[in-house]
Amino acid sequence: MIAADLTGADVTNIRIDALDDLSQDVRYRYAMALRQWGRRVRDLWLLRIPWSHGVETTGPVSARSRLQPLAAPGVVGIDDRHDIAIPPGFDGYGLPYEVTADSPWGRFECTIVCENSRLICHRRIEHYGGIVPPEKFLDFKEFWETCARSDAADVVLMRPST
Numbered sequence: 001m002i003a004a005d006l007t008g009a010d011v012t013n014i015r016i017d018a019l020d021d022l023s024q025d026v027r028y029r030y031a032m033a034l035r036q037w038g039r040r041v042r043d044l045w046l047l048r049i050p051w052s053h054g055v056e057t058t059g060p061v062s063a064r065s066r067l068q069p070l071a072a073p074g075v076v077g078i079d080d081r082h083d084i085a086i087p088p089g090f091d092g093y094g095l096p097y098e099v100t101a102d103s104p105w106g107r108f109e110c111t112i113v114c115e116n117s118r119l120i121c122h123r124r125i126e127h128y129g130g131i132v133p134p135e136k137f138l139d140f141k142e143f144w145e146t147c148a149r150s151d152a153a154d155v156v157l158m159r160p161s162t
Contacts, residue, residue, distance in 0.1 A: 043159040103143035
């Protein structure tokens, strides 16, 4: 279930905390190998971060406008952290990557930095729930699209020229 939509994922070392006390945040950790997940182009590697519960612009959010209110996602927080080994001889290009978006229906933060031959990736989404009135749909859609574009952003690794 952890990597159900990540073709070829090899998930190991699964640890789930706080299952006996549901008043606490549920946290889980795991190791995952995604072999052949990136795409190499000469001296570049292109990859996407495998965020959990990725934001997509499908369904009701893909409309240009709405005549009826829209139920925003229910109240939940998702906090993703990834520590990804960079292939030897490569470095991040265009990093750090940072996106922040706020709306009455949620908050989104994403950072990707390169430190000590590793990509350190952090994404936090807070959904506040509620109803989006038709006249505020475009504001909601703009927030949602910002989140979706960030989730789908390619990370570029390159071999420094010598």
